[in-house]
Amino acid sequence: MAMKIDELQADSGFDVLRVRILSKDGPRHVGRGRFVTNVLIRDDTSSCVLSVWGKDEASKFRIGKIIEIVDGWVKLYNGVKQVSTGKSGYVRFLEIDDPSIPRTPVM
Numbered sequence: 001m002a003m004k005i006d007e008l009q010a011d012s013g014f015d016v017l018r019v020r021i022l023s024k025d026g027p028r029h030v031g032r033g034r035f036v037t038n039v040l041i042r043d044d045t046s047s048c049v050l051s052v053w054g055k056d057e058a059s060k061f062r063i064g065k066i067i068e069i070v071d072g073w074v075k076l077y078n079g080v081k082q083v084s085t086g087k088s089g090y091v092r093f094l095e096i097d098d099p100s101i102p103r104t105p106v107m
Contacts, residue, residue, distance in 0.1 A: 001016075002015075002016040002017060002018040002068065003015065003016065003017055004017075004043055004044070004045040004046070005017070005019070005041075005042065005043050005045050005046040005047065005048050005081070006045040006046045007045075008048070008074045008081060008083065009074060010074055010075055010076040010081070011074070011075060011076075012073075012074055013071065013072065013073050013074070013086065014069075014071075014072050014073075014074065014083075015070070015071065016068055016069070016070055017043070017068065017069045017072060017083065018043060018066065018067075018068050018094075018098065018101070019041035019042060019043050019050075019066070019067060019068075019069070019101065020041065020042055020043070020064065020065070020066055020067075020098070020101040020102070020103060021039055021040075021041055021061050021062065021063050021064065021065050021066075021067060022040040022041065022042055022047065022063065022103070022104070022105055023039070023040045023063060024037055024038070024039050024040070024058055024061060024063065025037065025038045025039075025040075026038055026052075026058060027052075027054075027055050027057075027058055034053065035053070035054060035055040036051055036052065036053055037051075037052045037057070037058035037061075038050070038051060038052075038082075039051075039052055039058065039061050040105065041067075041083075042101065042102060042105060042106060043101055044100050044101055044102065046081075046106050047105050047106045048080070048081040048082060048083060049077075049080060049081070049082045049083070050069065050082070050083050050084065051082055051083070051084045053084075060091075060093065061091075064103065065093065065094070066094045066096060066097060066098050066101065067091050067092060067093055067094060068091070068092040068094060069083060069085060069089065069091055069092075070085075070089055070090050070091070070092060071085070071086065071088050071089035071090070072084060072085055072086060072089045073085070073086035073089065
């Protein structure tokens with residue numbers, strides 16, 4: 001069963017997180033040929049940032065679509081919860097919609 005964003009704890013992993021993509025910021029160069037894009041994601045409990053590494057990787061993330069982050073990792077960066085796929089995780093791009101996940105950020 002998928003976890004919820006509000007259940008995630010900093011400096012820990014999770015099995016599955018099902019979210020909607022709300023917006024993207026990047027890619028931006030972070031040194032030594034590395035690029036990162038911050039993708040704003042949310043579920044029915046909260047929102048957070050997904051860090052997507054690679055100059056072209058973010059083009060796969062389409063606003064409004066549902067994804068599952070599998071075997072991910074959580075950290076706090078400047079007080080904001082961020083998730084990533086970590087070393088062994090990956091993202092599943094789902095072809096279905098999930099109306100239970102809102103299309104607007106948590107205020």
